[in-house]
Amino acid sequence: MLKKLDTDGLVIVTEEVCAKVVDRALAFNAVQDVFGAMARGDAYNFPVIREAIGHEDALYGFKSGFDKAGMVLGVKAGGYWPNNMAKGIINHQSTVFLFDPDTGKLKALVGGNYLTAIRTAASSAVSIAQLSRKDSKVLGMVGAGHQSTFQLRAAVEQRDFEKVVCWNPHPEMIPNLAKVADEIGVPFEAVEREQLGAEADVIITITSAFESLIEADWIKPGTHLACMGTDTKGKQEVSSELVAKATLFTDEVAQSTTIGETQHAIAAGLISEADVTPIGKVINGDHAGRTSDDEITLFDGTGVGLQDLAVAAVAAQQAAATGEATQVAL
Numbered sequence: 001m002l003k004k005l006d007t008d009g010l011v012i013v014t015e016e017v018c019a020k021v022v023d024r025a026l027a028f029n030a031v032q033d034v035f036g037a038m039a040r041g042d043a044y045n046f047p048v049i050r051e052a053i054g055h056e057d058a059l060y061g062f063k064s065g066f067d068k069a070g071m072v073l074g075v076k077a078g079g080y081w082p083n084n085m086a087k088g089i090i091n092h093q094s095t096v097f098l099f100d101p102d103t104g105k106l107k108a109l110v111g112g113n114y115l116t117a118i119r120t121a122a123s124s125a126v127s128i129a130q131l132s133r134k135d136s137k138v139l140g141m142v143g144a145g146h147q148s149t150f151q152l153r154a155a156v157e158q159r160d161f162e163k164v165v166c167w168n169p170h171p172e173m174i175p176n177l178a179k180v181a182d183e184i185g186v187p188f189e190a191v192e193r194e195q196l197g198a199e200a201d202v203i204i205t206i207t208s209a210f211e212s213l214i215e216a217d218w219i220k221p222g223t224h225l226a227c228m229g230t231d232t233k234g235k236q237e238v239s240s241e242l243v244a245k246a247t248l249f250t251d252e253v254a255q256s257t258t259i260g261e262t263q264h265a266i267a268a269g270l271i272s273e274a275d276v277t278p279i280g281k282v283i284n285g286d287h288a289g290r291t292s293d294d295e296i297t298l299f300d301g302t303g304v305g306l307q308d309l310a311v312a313a314v315a316a317q318q319a320a321a322t323g324e325a326t327q328v329a330l
């Protein structure tokens with residue numbers, strides 16, 4: 001369990017150092033712990049602010065919270081600058097600020113870009129570990145963008161996958177993901193969506209879709225889905241009928257039903273908020289999770305600030321402990 005950052009002054013951790021000191025296992029444990037703390041009521045997210053700033057078409061905002069179990073208090077500030085690519089930097093830009101929960105003093109500034117990718121991958125990986133069938137052999141990837149490579153690497157560590165099948169609305173992006181599968185050493189095949197549904201035991205969706213990409217009758221009984229792309233009102237990756245058919249889990253119910261994958265089934269009256277269970281309850285042993293090999297489970301990973309703070313706290317601690325951080329007296 002992560003405790004307070006025991007350093008005087010301010011710890012600064014660059015993007016490069018984050019990538020060096022936070023590996024997938026550390027991110028997995030940090031995210032799993034904080035989901036458990038959220039479900040116990042020991043950690044909570046504050047309301048999210050997200051604004052179009054009227055400059056560079058940018059969306060800028062804050063995700064923040066307090067984890068009393070891990071003693072992590074802070075905020076991730078940042079957003080999306082669509083013109084960055086042309087400037088040679090990635091469109092998503094963020095920084096995490098961590099504060100001493102005892103005094104409010106600023107303790108750490110941590111680059112948030114790599115951490116966002118690794119904490120999102122950890123979230124779906126936690127869901128696979130907790131909810132997928134142990135004998136899952138085929139992983140279906142819907143999406144082949146920046147996040148998908150992190151998702152794939154974290155997923156293959158959870159089950160003995162023998163094959164990856166992939167579909168992406170922009171086929172020209174698929175070789176990027178195929179390359180990663182090749183590096184990992186798992187066979188990879190680009191397929192049509194129906195075939196993906198017919199073969200996959202676990203499906204990760206990680207796209208920017210605004211309409212359903214996967215239909216209920218395409219997937220097998222016993223499939224686990226981790227829907228990770230939908231994090232805004234209006235976005236959607238799988239059909240409402242599929243959502244209604246599945247046993248539903250999420251990181252945070254309030255986000256899932258308003259900006260996550262369950263928003264459309266809720267609006268259509270197919271399910272209610274009570275049908276969506278925080279995955280932390282499964283982690284804490286307060287919910288059975290999957291109860292049969294035929295059950296379809298769906299994890300709606302909407303992305304919460306506490307995930308960012310959890311991995312940033314690990315980055316700050318690891319970087320300080322290994323001498324990789326820059327430390328400044330305040």
Ligand code: NAD
Binds near residue numbers: 120145
């Ligand atoms: P990216 O731009 O690198 O890739 C986008 C992906 O979505 C590609 O697979 C692309 O083919 C597909 N896509 C683009 N436009 C589409 C459309 N109109 N319809 C269907 N598919 C479309 O983005 P990324 O960094 O890989 O992020 C993917 C998604 O994940 C984004 O929507 C992002 O907001 C979301 N995300 C979620 C979390 C979370 O915690 N849940 C965290 C980070 C990112």
